[in-house]
Structure formats: C-alpha cells, structure tokens
Amino acid sequence: MRQLSILPAVVALFLVFASVTNSTPVNRISPAFDLDKLLVSNRKEAAKSTLCTACKIIVSGLKFLIDQQAPEEVLIDYFSKTCKALEIEQDHVCDSLPQKFGKEVFYVVEHGMFTSDEICGALMSDCGDFVNPLEENWTIPIPGGKPPVKPWPTSVQPKSTLRVLHLSDIHIDRQYAVGSEADCGEDTYFNLYELCCRNYPPTKEAKPIKQPAGRWGYAGKCDIPFELFENAMQHISATEKNLDYIIITGDMQAHDPWDYTQEKTVSNIANITATLLHYFPNTPIYQATGNHEGVPQDAFAPHTLPVYDEQGPGWLYDTFATNWGHWLPTTTLPQIHYRGSYSFNPYPGLKLISLNSIYCSRWNFYLYLNQTDPDSTLAWVIDELLASEKAGEKVHIFSHIPGGDPYCLKGWAQNYYEIVNRFENTIAGQFFGHSHNDQFEVYYENSDPNGRPTHFNWITPSITTQEYVQPSYRIYTIDGNYPGSSWTVLDAETYATNVTDANIKGTDPVWTLEYNTRQAFGMPDLSPASWNDLIKRFQTDDALFRKWLVYYNRDYYNIDTAPCDADCKRGFLCGFKSAKSYQGDHFCSGL
Numbered sequence: 145m146r147q148l149s150i151l152p153a154v155v156a157l158f159l160v161f162a163s164v165t166n167s168t169p170v171n172r173i174s175p176a177f178d179l180d181k182l183l184v185s186n187r188k189e190a191a192k193s194t195l196c197t198a199c200k201i202i203v204s205g206l207k208f209l210i211d212q213q214a215p216e217e218v219l220i221d222y223f224s225k226t227c228k229a230l231e232i233e234q235d236h237v238c239d240s241l242p243q244k245f246g247k248e249v250f251y252v253v254e255h256g257m258f259t260s261d262e263i264c265g266a267l268m269s270d271c272g273d274f275v276n277p278l279e280e281n282w283t284i285p286i287p288g289g290k291p292p293v294k295p296w297p298t299s300v301q302p303k304s305t306l307r308v309l310h311l312s313d314i315h316i317d318r319q320y321a322v323g324s325e326a327d328c329g330e331d332t333y334f335n336l337y338e339l340c341c342r343n344y345p346p347t348k349e350a351k352p353i354k355q356p357a358g359r360w361g362y363a364g365k366c367d368i369p370f371e372l373f374e375n376a377m378q379h380i381s382a383t384e385k386n387l388d389y390i391i392i393t394g395d396m397q398a399h400d401p402w403d404y405t406q407e408k409t410v411s412n413i414a415n416i417t418a419t420l421l422h423y424f425p426n427t428p429i430y431q432a433t434g435n436h437e438g439v440p441q442d443a444f445a446p447h448t449l450p451v452y453d454e455q456g457p458g459w460l461y462d463t464f465a466t467n468w469g470h471w472l473p474t475t476t477l478p479q480i481h482y483r484g485s486y487s488f489n490p491y492p493g494l495k496l497i498s499l500n501s502i503y504c505s506r507w508n509f510y511l512y513l514n515q516t517d518p519d520s521t522l523a524w525v526i527d528e529l530l531a532s533e534k535a536g537e538k539v540h541i542f543s544h545i546p547g548g549d550p551y552c553l554k555g556w557a558q559n560y561y562e563i564v565n566r567f568e569n570t571i572a573g574q575f576f577g578h579s580h581n582d583q584f585e586v587y588y589e590n591s592d593p594n595g596r597p598t599h600f601n602w603i604t605p606s607i608t609t610q611e612y613v614q615p616s617y618r619i620y621t622i623d624g625n626y627p628g629s630s631w632t633v634l635d636a637e638t639y640a641t642n643v644t645d646a647n648i649k650g651t652d653p654v655w656t657l658e659y660n661t662r663q664a665f666g667m668p669d670l671s672p673a674s675w676n677d678l679i680k681r682f683q684t685d686d687a688l689f690r691k692w693l694v695y696y697n698r699d700y701y702n703i704d705t706a707p708c709d710a711d712c713k714r715g716f717l718c719g720f721k722s723a724k725s726y727q728g729d730h731f732c733s734g735l
C-alpha cells in the first residue's frame with residue numbers, strides 16, 4: 145500500500161517540475177535579458193518554492209487517503225482536484241496527466257524501492273532532503289589498446305567538401321491556433337502554463353487576449369505552426385541546392401505530453417516524412433530519436449523489463465523504421481527495430497551512428513529500475529567504434545541529448561565521456577540538440593578541465609520557438625568525400641528568422657545567415673583546442689561572450705540591456721566545460 149502513495153505523487157511532481165522548467169540548469173541560469181523576462185524568471189523562482197509546498201500538500205493529502213485504504217481512482221481524482229484548486233496547470237492538463245503517466249509510473253513504483261523523498265528530490269531541485277537515485281554510478285568495460293593520439297587535423301586542404309544541414313527540435317504544434325493567447329503563461333498564480341498559442345477549453349472567466357498568436361509563431365511558450373516548418377523546408381530547399389545530406393536530431397511533437405497518443409505521434413512523424421520527401425526528393429535524411437517521440441513522453445522501456453511488449457517503445461521503433469527507412473540501407477532496420485539506434489556508412493571511410501540517447505533521460509522513469517546500459521546501447525556504440533578504428537574509418541555520432549545536460553543521467557554521461565576519449569582518433573564529429581539553445585561542450589583528457597581538450601559536442605538550436613527563441617538551423621561544411629578525408633567540420637553557418645517581424649509586417653519569414661562560427665568568434669579552425677580557447681577568451685572578453693549570448697537565444701533579447709552578472713556568466717562557461725552531467729563542481733572549480 146505504501147507504494148501506491150508514490151504513483152500520483154510522482155505524477156504530481158512530474159507535472160510540477162515539467163511546469164517549472166523543461167530545460168537545463170544552463171538555461172535556467174540564462175538570465176533575464178529584459179525586464180519582462182526578468183520578472184518572469186523571478187516569478188519562476190518564487191513559484192518553485194511555492195510549488196514545493198504545493199507538492200507536499202498533495203503528497204500528504206494522498207498519504208492520508210492511502211491510510212484510509214482509498215482506491216487508486218480516488219487518489220487520481222484527489223490529485224486532479226488539488227492540481228486544479230491550486231491552479232498548477234489548466235484543468236484538462238490536471239485531469240489528463242495522471243492518466244497518461246499512471247501506467248508507467250505505477251509499474252516503476254511497484255517494482256522499485258523508492259521513497260517519496262527520493263523521487264521528489266530527484267525530480268525537483270531544492271525540495272526537501274533526498275538521495276538522488278538518478279546519480280547512480282555504473283561502468284561498462286571499454287577496451288584498451290587506445291592508439292597513440294593523432295592531433296586534430298587543423299590545416300586541412302580539402303579536395304572536396306560536403307554541405308550538411310542539421311535540423312533539431314522541430315516540435316510542430318498541430319493545435320496551433322492563430323489569434324489565440326500567445327502569452328498565456330501568466331494566467332495562473334504559478335504563471336506556469338506550459339504551452340500557449342492554443343484554443344484551450346475555457347477554465348474560469350473568459351479573459352481578453354493580450355497577445356494574439358501570429359501566423360508564423362510566437363517566440364515564447366509556443367511551439368510552431370505546421371506552416372512555419374513548411375516555410376523553413378521551402379526556403380532551405382530553394383536556397384541550398386547542393387546539400388549532400390541532412391541530419392535531424394529528434395523532437396517532432398509539441399510540448400503537450402498530457403495530450404500524447406501513439407496515433408498522433410505516428411501521424412505527425414508520417415506527415416513530417418512526407419513533407420521532407422516533397423521538399424528534398426533527392427537528399428538523404430538521417431534522423432535520431434528525441435525524448436518527445438515517446439508516449440508517454442520519454443517512456444522508453446528497455447527489453448530487460450517484462451512489460452516491454454505492452455509498454456515498451458517497439459511501436460515507435462517500427463514507426464522509425466518505416467519513416468527513416470526511406471533513406472537508409474536495409475541493414476539498419478533490425479538495429480532500429482531493436483533499440484532505436486543505427487549505424488551505416490554513407491561514404492567509404494565515414495560511418496554515421498544515430499544514437500538513441502533517451503536511454504539516458506531522467507524522465508525515462510523505467511530507468512529508475514535499472515540504469516545500466518539499457519539494451520546494451522553503449523556496448524553497441526563501443527563495438528561500432530572499435531570496428532571503425534580497426535577499419536581506419538571516421539565516425540560521426542548524432543543524437544538528441546548531449547551528455548553535459550542534466551537531463552542526461554550521470555551514469556550514461558560518464559560512460560559516454562570515457563568512450564569519446566577512448567575513441568578520440570576515430571570520432572570526427574558529434575551533433576546534438578534537445579536544449580533548443582545554441583551551445584557547445586568540450587571534452588578533456590582524463591576529465592581534467594585544465595588538461596588537453598579531446599573533443600566537443602555541437603548543440604544545434606531548434607526550429608521551434610519554444611521557449612523564447614527564434615527558429616534556427618545550421619549548415620556544416622565537412623571535409624570529404626575523397627580518400628583520406630578527415631571528415632571534420634571545417635565551417636558552420638547558423639541561420640535564423642524573426643517570426644515576430646514576419647507577423648507584424650504580414651510577410652513571409654525572412655531567413656538570414658545569423659553567423660558563421662569561425663568568423664564570428666575568430667576561430668582559426670573548429671578543433672577541440674579552438675573551442676577550449678574560445679571559453680578562455682569568453683572569460684576575459686566580455687563583449688565576445690555577449691556576442692555568443694545573443695546567438696544562444698537567436699537575437700530575441702536586446703544585447704545592450706542584457707543583464708548577465710559574473711555568476712550568470714560562470715554558469716554558461718561551466719556548461720561549455722562540462723560534457724558530462726552532474727559534475728559541474730569538478731569541471732568548473734577553476735572558473
């Protein structure tokens with residue numbers, strides 16, 4: 145009986161936490177760049193502590209009911225009613241979330257031995273004493289025999305180059321409603337409505353619309369209308385006639401996990417595939433899964449759980465195989481069906497690894513039962529890298545969640561870091577998304593933040609406008625395809641549009657080159673050493689750091705008024721230095 149108390153409590157906590165923020169601490173440190181944003185984030189901090197109290201009210205109420213031997217429906221009902229009374233979220237969200245997540249959470253709670261404090265503390269920071277079960281340490285064996293380090297090729301004279309588009313975090317909102325309230329976040333005491341720009345069922349009294357959602361989207365708490373996605377594809381296909389291939393690093397669905405169904409996800413993915421095929425009929429497209437493809441969100445049970453057949457992501461992996469399969473050799477299909485990852489060689493000498501990193505998600509509650517290398521995914525990555533090392537190939541890894549993001553569990557992140565360092569000669573590029581912001585992370589030899597930089601993660605900004613960002617995409621120039629290519633990224637251009645402007649002017653969005661990475665930051669090359677040097681230069685050159693801050697959110701905030709004090713700046717720099725999660729104290733002590 146005791147365990148039952150956790151089910152609605154975890155759902156409550158999920159809701160509470162998801163409402164506060166779905167983003168990384170780096171984002172949270174992200175300062176208010178104008179007064180409006182400042183107020184919003186201050187209220188968020190205040191709301192966080194109040195929400196902790198609210199959560200405790202919910203939990204203690206539930207405990208009382210459990211002592212009375214109340215059945216589960218009563219608990220869920222109590223949760224929904226309290227959620228509504230405290231105005232934590234919109235009514236239909238309060239009703240639907242416990243239904244959507246109940247099965248997963250109940251299974252995990254039933255089969256794990258967690259206290260409410262553990263779960264609570266793990267999901268919500270600064271909410272009571274807890275032991276964080278998400279920081280579990282595990283290690284997988286990494287084969288020795290690392291070859292002597294080859295210096296990163298910094299003066300490549302390419303015989304030819306590839307032009308590669310990177311899209312991430314598309315997040316189409318199929319219920320986006322032009323004219324609906326775009327600024328709905330302040331409609332409750334907690335100021336936490338997660339997703340605006342929709343015609344929600346009215347809750348209490350009707351309110352006048354403060355900020356009508358525009359035709360092309362709204363850089364706030366809104367995902368994008370299909371029309372904007374289509375416009376982006378139209379624009380890119382018209383202006384980039386020579387793309388060699390496209391990578392997409394996940395997250396197609398809107399931020400409305402309370403409304404997720406397998407049918408909607410399948411239909412959204414099919415529509416995106418059809419749209420991509422229409423605009424890029426001759427360009428191969430390689431994709432990796434995001435956490436929002438899960439139903440419930442992030443719920444990817446590994447095969448080791450007996451409920452895999454009923455509750456596992458097999459249905460989704462089958463969908464991926466059908467959709468991604470358009471552009472892949474059939475050898476990848478069994479890999480996709482099994483673990484939602486795959487590898488293959490698009491060119492002689494280059495292997496692509498699409499890595500399912502939802503097996504590191506802290507919101508993948510199934511991992512609470514066993515975090516150790518779900519479905520042997522990292523062991524598989526090691527095998528792939530070892531084979532490529534032996535064959536003298538180079539490898540690109542693309543994936544959704546980068547290891548430095550606290551959304552990624554500690555055990556996975558530290559194993560992944562060791563793998564990258566072991567295979568630094570073989571890995572030529574790593575491409576991630578998930579945060580929606582424009583970021584990067586550097587790896588160091590022996591995890592020594594003052595040691596030799598060994599590698600780095602590209603973290604590409606989102607197509608969606610959620611949250612307070614403008615739509616963006618990136619194009620890499622890559623050394624290849626000829627015998628002896630280094631397959632490293634030689635140059636990168638980030639493009640963005642200003643949907644606010646297009647809405648006001650009544651025109652189509654204008655997509656422009658936001659910046660060229662090497663030019664903007666005066667980088668001689670895109671080696672790990674140059675990225676590390678950039679962090680050092682950010683430390684001393686405030687103007688250069690501020691230049692990057694604007695790109696972080698794609699020009700949404702006015703740089704001249706952006707307050708980012710020393711602590712705020714340190715938070716950002718710390719993010720750049722930490723390619724593995726939950727080790728900021730170690731990596732950032734010298735900052």
Ligand SMILES: *[C@@H]1O[C@H](CO)[C@@H](O)[C@H](O)[C@H]1NC(C)=O
Binds near residue numbers: 276277279280281
């Ligand atoms: C994991 O290891 C770190 C340091 O090695 C330690 O501080 C932490 O308590 C460990 N976590 C668990 C859950 O064992």
Ligand SMILES: *[C@@H]1O[C@H](CO)[C@@H](O)[C@H](O)[C@H]1NC(C)=O
Binds near residue numbers: 419
């Ligand atoms: C995708 O969905 C949009 C919006 O519902 C629709 O207009 C479009 O025709 C669909 N595209 C394809 C290729 O099915």
Ligand SMILES: *[C@@H]1O[C@H](CO)[C@@H](O)[C@H](O)[C@H]1NC(C)=O
Binds near residue numbers: 516519
């Ligand atoms: C956890 O999963 C790993 C990898 O599948 C497996 O080797 C291990 O035995 C599992 N541990 C437990 C306690 O079930």
Ligand SMILES: *[C@@H]1O[C@H](CO)[C@@H](O)[C@H](O)[C@H]1NC(C)=O
Binds near residue numbers: 645648698699700
């Ligand atoms: C985006 O457009 C709006 C409306 O025209 C304008 O106020 C804002 O300054 C623009 N942002 C940038 C970075 O140009």
